[in-house]
Amino acid sequence: MSSVAEPVDGHEHHHGPATGLKRWLFTTNHKDIGSLYLWFSFAMFLVGGAMAMVIRAELFQPGLQLVDPNFFNQMTTVHGLIMVFGAVMPAFTGLANWMIPMMIGAPDMALPRMNNWSFWILPFAFSMLLFSLFTEGGGPNFGWTFYAPLSTTYSPESTALFVFAVHIMGISSIMGAINVVVTIVNMRAPGMTWMKLPLFVWTWLITAFLLIAVMPVLAGAVTMVLTDKYFGTSFFDAAGGGDPVMFQHIFWFFGHPEVYIMILPAFGVVSAIIPAFSRKPLFGYASMVYATASIAILSFLVWAHHMFTTGMPLFGQLFFMYCTMLIAVPTGVKVFNWVATMWRGALTFEVPMLFAVAFVILFTIGGFSGLMLAITPVDFQYHDTYFVVAHFHYVLVTGAVFSIMAAVYYWLPKWTGHMYDEGLGKMHFWCSLISVNVLFFPMHFLGLAGMPRRIPDYALQFADINQIVSIGGFAFGLSQLIFLWLVIKCVRGGEAAAAKPWEGSEGLEWTVPSPAPYHTFTTPPEVK
Amino acid sequence: MLRTATRLTAGVGALLPLITAAAETPLNMTKGVTAVSQDVYQLHMTIFYICCVIGLIVFGVMFWSIIHHRKSKGVKPAQFHESTKVEIFWTAVPLLILIGMAIPATQVLMNMDDTSEADVTVLVTGSQWKWHYKYIDDDVEYYSLLATPRAEIENKLAKTDNYLLEVDRPLVLPIGKKVRFLMTSDDVIHSWWVPEFAVKKDANPGFINEAWTRIDEPGTYRGQCAELCGKDHGFMPIVVIAKPDTEYRAWLTNLKAEQAQAKAEEQKLLAMSMSMEELMAEGEKVYLAACAACHQPNGEGLKGVFPGLKGSPLTIGDINGHIDIVIHGKKGTAMQAFDKQLSLRELAAVITYERNAWGNDTGQMVQPKDVDARIKSAI
Amino acid sequence: MATEPLPGQTPAYYVPEQSPWPIVGAIALCLIAVGAGYTVQQMSGDATWGKWILFAGLVMLVVMLFGWFGNVIHESMSGFYSDQMDRSFRQGMSWFIFSEVMFFAAFFGALFYARIFAVPWLGGSSNNAMTAAILWPEFTSQWPLIKTPDGTETQAMGWQGLPLYNTIILLTSSVTLHFAHVGLEQNKRKQLISMLSLTVLLGVIFLFLQVEEYIHAYQEMGLTLDAGIYGNTFFLLTGFHGMHVTLGTLILFILLLRIIKGHFSAEQHFGFQAGAWYWHFVDVVWLCLFVFVYII
Ligand code: HEA
């Protein structure tokens, strides 16, 4: 198949990328845009992480040392926002941009210009968010969940900036998601039937659907916050017939699917890597697809498990408890399938596989704590303690983020045409693995022992564990600098990578040379 | 595969006592001092064990292949990739396990939800950043504030035990009685949490949530606000003292007496007037306790968040305007109404202080009777 | 699936060259966001520069739209687009409309939650007996909520009169638009242009009456944006719908101009199709509004 674009129209047309800044500002190329997304997300990961370091430093010992409580709350809030909307989501969108067209044999994303737009509004949105930190009165300090009325009547003046920044992030995600759906539905190469799609494509298809469905709801939520704060409405104010808890319902109707938006593509990545390094086809492909779909459907019925203590009527509490517990079933199916895929395979443990295996184990641990949280009466004890913080960092950091790292190691040869430094990669993995558990595992104990989240100072009995956690935090943070160094090194040069550097890997992306040419599959391949 | 599975479960059986041992350490959830908190603890441990077992099986199998199915050991990969039987098996089994968990959970929850037939009812009101308790049936009420001195928080003094978990006036409850809590808030959402009772309920402004407890053992129980409620969310602890019913009754009656007497004192005060020294001295105390959290000890506030009082038109301008703001608060802002929170004497003192501290030297004094007049004029 | 390119024919899929418009659009959106943010903040204050940033952003956005769609139109007229491309556009538009549906869903959700839960609870239903007894003893639960817990009073907007007329107007506009489409497909330009112009006209009338209704609400009825949850839901739902009608009318108007210039063919008229879909969507939203906001 030709992997280089034919001239498509009269006027002259260069095959390779444009040069200089123009290339990146004006590009319509899915690979360029993918790279932009990935670099942006890593930058945000560093920024959000630096904020986490501020948090950990302040919590290193009891008493107020570095920051005042109000600033601490801003750090917590913006850390959460940046990591969720700035680090994890753009990283997955970047992977989607790079890989989906290559995986389904398409020349590019379906709507290339819009693709560029979806990316370039992101840096502006986050600049706005970060800028608001420096305005008089400070930035958002009401938690990434911005519960009313703390985010309305009692919020800083800069809240309007926060609202519109979130609007832009939402627009970006929606456009990105539309692009992904249309690409997958409309751009598959001949013979690339639904049940031949790589799971990464499947999971992203469903993720994109979730995004289009819930991002507008988030937009609605921030809009009501805006009118409540500045235009005298009382959606979340009982005095006017509203209800603060209504905000939480609207937010979590977005918020819970949002967390699966951050994990489904991870499932896709892992489902690509484990078979590759087990040299054995993925076990139960079909059940994987159905499991993903059922998780997505269920994710619309469980949102109030974040609200068990808000005083919902008994019936509601029971309903949401049962639905939440149900999600363990399809997720379990996935975990079991991965294990079955490894069973009696011929395993090797290059860095992508190491991260994938760590993902399966640590995500499952996060899932278990999730299940414990789902049990309403017990959640009364866990809720808003560090037990929750431990839960979601296991699913988000050792889940989502680990899968992203696995993906980067897995596809880096295809992107750069160079093999990464395996030794450095192993070092990054082991440092991360150990430090991340020192960082997040003891948080379970903090929570159970009764330490609330979102506090800048704590009672003395929590001192020792917090110290350990902080040390783990710094170590994990520094470990990520190894990763940064490794990626730069690999982009700069290194042992040339074959078209198919991994013995067991499957899929169209490995049929094109490494580095992948600027234009691939301008004439679609035949898929048997 | 199943063979190894059984082998592993056997292994887990041996491990369980160890895990239980770990469960006894203070790192785990408290058993608490009520029947409900015991149930919750049991539920917590059961589910934890179930997860451990499942985990050990899953990870066990996984590590088995990590160790034995390596390419380096020259194994040829099998090619099986489907088995409806197995899929059905590991869909059904977790489902059954979950049903097994849901049943006891439902029972405990329904029990927790039943607030009927309470012997004592307390209205708990959160506000930035303190708790207010009102014994509905005996109309006795008071505020409960953090008692840990600022100096300890700012590391100027050594931290004492119960750091951040000490309040000036704890909530006092009888043991062996069903106590019903009515939770609400004056401003943002707070959440009233005492781990030993397994009671955590959000205090939503404009709504009332109900919860209940029946304490088995006398003692002092500590908790914290569990919903982000702004700057000092980390500094609004909860302390409950549980006493035998008789002692509790005694405490209540003499508290009533005290409060009645205080009222009387107030009335006397209206006749006489206090000296500048008295006012300033008491004013500073009150200011640091009630106002400094937002307006800061130096009266400069936090730019853009809390207005400063130093040289502000409010504190050096019209005196009545100043009094009104303090007693009625400012709607739609964090400024609360202090008429119910402070006595006439304290109000007079603190307003005088604000008008004369930090170089505001207006020289003006505010007497309890002036404050009283403004309050009355409002009605 | 993609069709193999035959010699001389357009390739299977047209991937445009580099384009400056997206980045222009990004800057525009940024200006709009910052501007809007400060405009809102500065409502209580005397600074006003926020407005100007907002305005600049809007201007830039319009420029960008002209440039961008200019390219698209040029490309499609020069026949770079395959059927597959056309499908991409259609699917993209459908998903965009779906996201719009979800946006309105949030506000309808708020409406239903307030009606079914919040207001009755404040009145003491379900597990909120104490809420009413202690906090809002005077309050009685009702919908439309013409007296809020804190005693703000207002009036309910009936469905007869203006709202009814508006419903009829929008419904007819959908019909006229349909006939315009038929006209386009059967190359009956007269019918196309007349019907489309009629649709645009109806859109304008709708907006005019909507404004009338608002004025009436504010001046005679004391039904304002800050008149409690009833006014809130009423104005945000009808307001956002109104904005969509405005946008829709503009789109249709531009389509009209393009048609008069001779764009679109019976086979190739995605632009028209998209505008039509959007209009029908706006129409359906109104029907839901009419039923849930006005009638029940
Ligand atoms: C990637 C993100 C992600 C993922 C995947 C999950 C997955 C799950 N989460 Fe998590 N969650 C968050 C992100 C995520 N969560 C975040 C960010 C918060 C906090 C938000 C905030 O307040 O700031 C949160 C909070 C949160 C709460 C609210 C806690 C509280 O505030 O009181 C609850 C309660 O039910 C919950 C439950 C669950 C459950 C049941 C799952 C399930 O999907 C897990 C399913 C997986 C497994 C169970 C493991 C594998 C299964 C098997 C091996 C099969 C056999 C197992 C059994 C039968 C037990 N989560």
Ligand code: HEA
């Ligand atoms: C995907 C999302 C994600 C990710 C990746 C992380 C990553 C981390 N989080 Fe995250 N966190 C959230 C999502 C995430 N978090 C959310 C949603 C919340 C809730 C917010 C809220 O309550 O509203 C939260 C809250 C939260 C808290 C609770 C705060 C509170 O309740 O007050 C803490 C506390 O320790 C914490 C710590 C960390 C740490 C140490 C990391 C580390 O993994 C970060 C490691 C990365 C780096 C450190 C950057 C790379 C290194 C450098 C930049 C060089 C400089 C480094 C050094 C000087 C050591 N997070």
Ligand code: CUA
């Ligand atoms: Cu009150 Cu947190």
Ligand SMILES: [Cu+2]
């Ligand atoms: Cu959730």
